[in-house]
Amino acid sequence: MPVELSNKYACFIPLCPLVASCSTGSLSFFLPKATRSLRRLCATLNISSLITAMLVSLVLFRQQAATHSIQQYLWARIPRGDVCLKIGFLIDPLTLATSTSVTTAGVSVMVYSDSYMCHDQGYARFYAYLSLFTASMLGLVFSPNLIQIYVFWELVGMCSYLLIGFWFARSSAANACQKAFVTNRIGDFGLLLGVSGVYWITGSFEIFELCDRFIELNSNGFINPIFANAVALLLFLGPVSKSAQFPLHVWLPDAMEGPTPISALIHAATMVAAGIFFIARIFNLISILPPTMYTISWVGGVTTLSGALLALAQKDLKRGLAYSTMSQLGYMVPASGIGASQSALFHLITHAYSKALSFLGSGSVIHSMEKVVGYSPTRSQNMFFMGGLRKRMPITGTTFLLGTPSLCGIPPLSCFWSKDQIITESWLRSPYLGLIASITAGLTAFYTSRIYLLTFEGNFRANQMNYIGFDTPFPSEIIITPRGGAQPESLATRTSSSVAPVTDMEQNRVAETRNPARPPEEEPICEKGIRNNSDPNLLYPQESNFRMASPLIILAIPTIFAGLAGVDSTHKVTGLDLSFDWLISLPSLANKNFENLTDILMSSTPSLSLSLIGLLISFKVYGQTNKLVNMKVFEGSKLINKNLLNTFLLSTKDWSINRGYIDYYYNIYFTRSLILVSELVLHFDQWIIDGFINGTGASNLLGGESLRHGKNGRISHYLLGFVIGIILSVSFFPIPPLP
Numbered sequence: 001m002p003v004e005l006s007n008k009y010a011c012f013i014p015l016c017p018l019v020a021s022c023s024t025g026s027l028s029f030f031l032p033k034a035t036r037s038l039r040r041l042c043a044t045l046n047i048s049s050l051i052t053a054m055l056v057s058l059v060l061f062r063q064q065a066a067t068h069s070i071q072q073y074l075w076a077r078i079p080r081g082d083v084c085l086k087i088g089f090l091i092d093p094l095t096l097a098t099s100t101s102v103t104t105a106g107v108s109v110m111v112y113s114d115s116y117m118c119h120d121q122g123y124a125r126f127y128a129y130l131s132l133f134t135a136s137m138l139g140l141v142f143s144p145n146l147i148q149i150y151v152f153w154e155l156v157g158m159c160s161y162l163l164i165g166f167w168f169a170r171s172s173a174a175n176a177c178q179k180a181f182v183t184n185r186i187g188d189f190g191l192l193l194g195v196s197g198v199y200w201i202t203g204s205f206e207i208f209e210l211c212d213r214f215i216e217l218n219s220n221g222f223i224n225p226i227f228a229n230a231v232a233l234l235l236f237l238g239p240v241s242k243s244a245q246f247p248l249h250v251w252l253p254d255a256m257e258g259p260t261p262i263s264a265l266i267h268a269a270t271m272v273a274a275g276i277f278f279i280a281r282i283f284n285l286i287s288i289l290p291p292t293m294y295t296i297s298w299v300g301g302v303t304t305l306s307g308a309l310l311a312l313a314q315k316d317l318k319r320g321l322a323y324s325t326m327s328q329l330g331y332m333v334p335a336s337g338i339g340a341s342q343s344a345l346f347h348l349i350t351h352a353y354s355k356a357l358s359f360l361g362s363g364s365v366i367h368s369m370e371k372v373v374g375y376s377p378t379r380s381q382n383m384f385f386m387g388g389l390r391k392r393m394p395i396t397g398t399t400f401l402l403g404t405p406s407l408c409g410i411p412p413l414s415c416f417w418s419k420d421q422i423i424t425e426s427w428l429r430s431p432y433l434g435l436i437a438s439i440t441a442g443l444t445a446f447y448t449s450r451i452y453l454l455t456f457e458g459n460f461r462a463n464q465m466n467y468i469g470f471d472t473p474f475p476s477e478i479i480i481t482p483r484g485g486a487q488p489e490s491l492a493t494r495t496s497s498s499v500a501p502v503t504d505m506e507q508n509r510v511a512e513t514r515n516p517a518r519p520p521e522e523e524p525i526c527e528k529g530i531r532n533n534s535d536p537n538l539l540y541p542q543e544s545n546f547r548m549a550s551p552l553i554i555l556a557i558p559t560i561f562a563g564l565a566g567v568d569s570t571h572k573v574t575g576l577d578l579s580f581d582w583l584i585s586l587p588s589l590a591n592k593n594f595e596n597l598t599d600i601l602m603s604s605t606p607s608l609s610l611s612l613i614g615l616l617i618s619f620k621v622y623g624q625t626n627k628l629v630n631m632k633v634f635e636g637s638k639l640i641n642k643n644l645l646n647t648f649l650l651s652t653k654d655w656s657i658n659r660g661y662i663d664y665y666y667n668i669y670f671t672r673s674l675i676l677v678s679e680l681v682l683h684f685d686q687w688i689i690d691g692f693i694n695g696t697g698a699s700n701l702l703g704g705e706s707l708r709h710g711k712n713g714r715i716s717h718y719l720l721g722f723v724i725g726i727i728l729s730v731s732f733f734p735i736p737p738l739p
Contacts, residue, residue: 005059007071007091013053013099014089014138017106020049021131028124035124046127047110050134054103061096068093072144085205090144094345098141098277101349104558105269105356106134108551112360113261115547116367126166126259133159133262137270141277145205146195149281153191153238153274157184160271164258176254183251187241194234198285201231211284218288225289232292235282236299243275243329246303250663252326256318260363263318267325268356276332276348283341297337297429301436304330306660308443312450313656316381317362320451324407325355327440334437335422338429347418353558354406354415360555361400364548365389365455368541373462383454390456393543397456399552404452406559408445409611411604414563420604441607445614453622460540 024042028035035042074088110130117126136159140152165177199205201223202213217223239245244252252272256263266272279286279296286292307327314320328351335344366380368389373379390397406413409420423441427434543549658664 004063005056007060007063007069008073009056010060010089010091010142011073013056013103014135014142016049016053016056016135017046017131017138018135020046021128021135024124024131025128028128039123042124043110043114043127046131047107047114049131050103050107050110053138054100054107057096057099057103060091061100064091064093064096074144085147086145087148088144089142090207091142094277094280095141097345097349098273099138101352102134102137102141102269102273105352105555106265108356108360108555109261109265109268112264112363112548112551113259115545116261116363117259120259122166126163129159129162129166130262130265133163133265133270137274140274144207146198146207146210147205149278150191150195153242153278154188156271156274157181157188157242160184160255160266163262163266164255166258166262170257173257176251176257179254180251183248184241187238187248190234190237190240194231194237197227197231197234201228207281211282214285215288229289229291232286232289233295236279236286236292236296239275239278239333240299241275242278243272243333244303244326245275245299245329245333246306247662249303249307249326250659250666253319253322253659256316256322260318260359260366263322264356264359264363267322267359268352272325272329273348273352276329276336276344279333279336280341280345283336287339293337293339295337297334297433300330300333300335300337301433302330303327303333304440305436305443306330308440308447309652310656310660311447312443313653314447315383315657316377317365317383317386317451317455318359318381320383320447321355321358321362324358324444324448327444328355328407331419331422331437331440334433335425338425338433340422340425340429343418343421343425347415347422350414350418350563351407353555353562354403354413357399357403357552357555357559358407360548360552361396361403362455364393364396364544364552365541367544367548368393369462372539372541379462383451385462386455386460387458388456388460389541392460392541393456395543395549395552399556400452400456402556402559404448407448408615409441409607410445410615411608412560412564414559414561416604416608417563420607423607424603438607438610442610442614445611446618449615449618450622453618457623463540 024046027038027042070090070092072088072090074086076084076086110127113126113130117123120126133156136152136155140149140156143149143152161177161181164180165173167173168177195205198210198214201217202210204210204213214223214228218228241248241251255266258266286296304327307323307325307330311320311323311327314323328347332344332347332351335341335347365386369380369386373385379385390401402413406415409416411417419441423434423437426437655661
C-alpha cells in the first residue's frame with residue numbers, strides 16, 4: 001500500500017536538514033570537546049535528516065504525478081497597510097522535480113563525505129555547513145514569493161562562501177571563497193534591484209500574482225518597454241552570477257579549492273542550479289519580453305562555447321570538470337532564452353546526476369592519489385600524474401566511464417535526450433545558436449573523454465616519470481629526464497629561436513615531482529630514467545572504501561536511466577513535461593515507445609556524429625597513454641610532431657590554461673582601477689574629512705587655551721576690554737542718523 005502524505009508535509013523537506021544543521025552547529029560551538037567524540041553521531045543525524053527529506057520529496061513527487069495540483073500554504077509575516085508580506089511554501093511540479101533532484105544528490109554527497117572527510121578536524125563543522133547548504137537550496141525551491149527567494153538565495157551564497165573556504169588556513173582557499181563571494185554580490189545586487197522594479201510595476205512579490213499582473217499591464221501598454229526589459233535583465237543578472245554565466249563565471253574554477261564533495265554538490269544540484277531554477281520560476285514574466293529573451297539566449301550561447309574551449313587543455317582534474325559544468329549550464333540558459341524551458345529543466349536534472357557522479361569519482365581518485373604523491377593539489381589533481389587507474393580502482397573507473405559518455409551526449413544515457421532536444425530547439429529558433437550548440441557537443445565529447453583517458457587508461461605515470469612538462473597539456477610533450485641531475489639532450493640543446501630556452505624552473509621540476517613517499521636514494525632508476533615497475537615497494541592508488549564507492553554505484557543508475565523519463569510518447573520529442581504524464585515505469589516505456597526512440601535517434605544523427613568525432617579525436621590523441629613515457633617532443637631543436645591536430649591543440653593551449661585571459665584583464669581594468677579609486681577615497685578621507693574634523697578640534701583647543709590665559713579674574717581688565725569692544729564696534733559700524 002503506497003504511503004499517502006498531505007502536501008502540508010512539504011515543510012519538512014527544508015526543515016529536516018535545517019534542524020540537523022542547527023543542532024550540529026550548536027553542539028560544535030558550545031561543546032567542542034564532546035563533538036569530537038560524537039562526530040559519527042553528528043554525521044548520522046545529518047544523513048538521516050536528509051534521507052527523511054528525500055523520502056517526503058519522493059512521496060509527494062509520486063502524488064503530484066496523479067493529482068497535477070498546485071497548492072500554496074502562506075502565513076502573513078508583515079500585515080501592515082498596503083504591504084502584506086507572506087511566508088510559506090509552494091507545491092507545484094517544478095518545485096517537486098527540483099527538490100527530488102537536490103535531495104537525492106545531496107544524500108549521495110553526504111554519505112560519500114563521511115569517508116572523505118573522516119580525518120578532518122572540521123568534520124562536524126563540515127556537516128553543519130553541508131546541511132545548511134542543502135536546506136537553503138530547498139528553501140529557495142519551495143519559496144512562493146520573490147522576497148523569500150532572495151533570502152534563501154543569499155543563504156545559498158553564504159554557505160558556498162563557507163564551504164569553498166572550508167580549509168581557510170590555505171591562502172588559495174581563502175582567496176577563492178572571497179572571489180566567489182564578491183562576484184556573486186554583483187549579481188545579487190542586480191537581482192535586488194530587479195525585485196524592487198517588479199514590485200514597483202506590479203505591487204506584488206507573489207510569483208503567480210506578479211506574473212499575471214505583469215502580463216496584463218504589458219498587454220495593455222501600461223509599462224514602458226525599456227523599463228520592463230531593464231527590470232527583467234536585472235533579475236537575470238542574479239542567475240548570471242549564481243550559475244556562472246559569462247562574464248561572471250570567473251569564480252567557478254576557483255571554487256575547486258573546497259572539498260570535493262562540495263564541488264559535487266555545487267555543480268550538481270545546489271548553487272549553480274539555483275540560477276536555472278529561478279529563470280524557470282519567472283519564465284512567464286520574461287517570455288513576453290523579446291529583447292530580454294534574445295539577451296539570455298546569447299549570454300548562454302557564449303558561455304556554452306567558451307566553457308568548452310576553456311576545458312580543452314586543463315591539467316587539473318576538478319578544474320576541467322568545473323569548466324564542463326559552465327558549458328553545460330550554458331546549454332540550459334539559451335534553451336530558456338529561446339522558449340524551451342522544459343528542455344532546460346530536463347537537462348538540469350539529467351546533468352545533475354552525471355556531474356555528481358563525475359565529481360565524486362574525481363574525489364575518489366584524488367583521495368587515492370594523495371596516498372601516493374602526497375597532499376599537493378598540483379600533483380594529486382594533475383591528470384598527467386595519473387593513468388591506468390581503472391585497473392586499480394575498478395568501481396570508480398567503471399562508474400566514471402558511465403558518466404563520461406552521458407556528458408558527451410551518447411545514447412541511451414541520460415544527458416543525450418536532454419542535450420539533443422536543446423540542440424534541435426536551437427537550430428529551429430536560430431541557426432547561429434544551433435551551430436554553437438552543435439560545435440560545443442563535439443568539443444564536450446573531446447575534453448570529457450580526454451579527462452577519462454588521461455585518468456583511467458594506460459599506465460600509472462606518477463611512478464614512471466621524473467619530469468612532466470607542466471607548460472603543456474598534451475601527452476606527446478611529456479619528457480623523461482634522468483635522476484642523476486643531468487639534463488636530457490633535448491633540453492640541453494634547446495637554443496633555437498623557434499623553441500623557448502631551458503629555464504631554471506624546468507631544471508628544478510625533476511626534484512619537485514619526485515614521489516615524497518620515498519627518499520630519492522631509494523628510488524630505482526632504469527636507463528631511460530623510468531622507475532623500475534617491478535619494484536614491489538612502489539605505491540599505487542587503491543580503490544576507495546565502500547562508503548565512498550556505494551554513492552558512485554547509486555548515482556550510476558539515474559545517469560543511465562533518468563533521461564528516458566523525458567521521452568514523450570505522443571509528440572516524439574524529448575523534454576521534461578511538468579505535468580508528469582511521462583512518469584511511467586521504465587519497462588513500459590521501452591515497450592510502448594520503441595519506435596519513438598528509434599525516430600529520436602535518427603533525428604539526432606548530426607549532433608551525435610559530432611560527438612562521435614570528438615570521441616575519436618580524443619582517443620587518437622590520448623588513447624595510447626601506455627606509450628606516453630617513451631615519447632619525446634624535442635630532438636635537437638626541432639619538433640617531431642607537427643600535424644594539424646597538434647597545431648590546433650597547441651594554439652588553444654595557452655588560451656585555455658590562462659582561462660581565456662579573462663581574469664588577467666579583470667585584474668588590469670577592474671581590480672587595479674578599484675584599488676586606485678579606493679586609495680583616492682582613502683586619501684580624501686584622511687586629508688579632507690579627517691583634516692577638517694581634526695582642524696576644528698585643534699582650533700577649539702587653541703581658542704580655549706587662549707581664553708583660559710586671558711581670563712585672570714580682574715574686573716578692571718574686563719571693563720577695559722568691554723570699552724575697547726564698544727569703540728571698535730562704533731568705529732566699524734557707525735550709528736545711522738535719526739530720521
